[in-house]
Amino acid sequence: MRSVIDTGVLVSALIRRQGTTGEVLRLLRDGQFTAVYSTDILVEIIDVLGRPALRAKYHIEPDDIRVVINVIRLRGDLVITTRKVTACRDPKDDKFLEAALAGKADAIISGDADLLVLNPFEEIPILRPAEILARC
Numbered sequence: 001m002r003s004v005i006d007t008g009v010l011v012s013a014l015i016r017r018q019g020t021t022g023e024v025l026r027l028l029r030d031g032q033f034t035a036v037y038s039t040d041i042l043v044e045i046i047d048v049l050g051r052p053a054l055r056a057k058y059h060i061e062p063d064d065i066r067v068v069i070n071v072i073r074l075r076g077d078l079v080i081t082t083r084k085v086t087a088c089r090d091p092k093d094d095k096f097l098e099a100a101l102a103g104k105a106d107a108i109i110s111g112d113a114d115l116l117v118l119n120p121f122e123e124i125p126i127l128r129p130a131e132i133l134a135r136c
Contacts (some may be wrong), residue, residue: 001033001136002077004100006110007044009129010068014049015058020129024109028075032136035076036103040095043068079103087121088116100124107132
């Protein structure tokens with residue numbers, strides 16, 4: 001299964017490693033599905049996880065960030081987005097839709113209401129982490 005993973009899911013995976021989102025990251029690491037990602041998504045992940053307040057509050061170390069990025073790069077498929085999408089009520093989330101289209105993703109994994117309200121987006125289901133776990 002080819003899936004775009006929203007940044008919030010990955011942040012949550014580092015904060016709640018034993019939870020549902022942590023399991024999504026473990027399945028990705030174990031090769032149970034392929035992460036579809038764009039450069040814009042990778043930049044956002046690094047930016048969000050690197051925020052000093054977030055790192056301090058949740059004890060996220062630089063090595064944790066490197067591990068997440070390396071897992072995505074190892075178990076993922078970097079896509080070049082060619083179609084500009086303006087469908088999401090939060091324009092910053094359009095990058096996930098663009099990557100899903102460019103990478104012919106089977107799903108988008110998100111807990112973000114701004115994305116979930118679009119389910120499905122052009123026949124691509126937008127699933128909560130628990131829903132993707134049920135499919136893997």
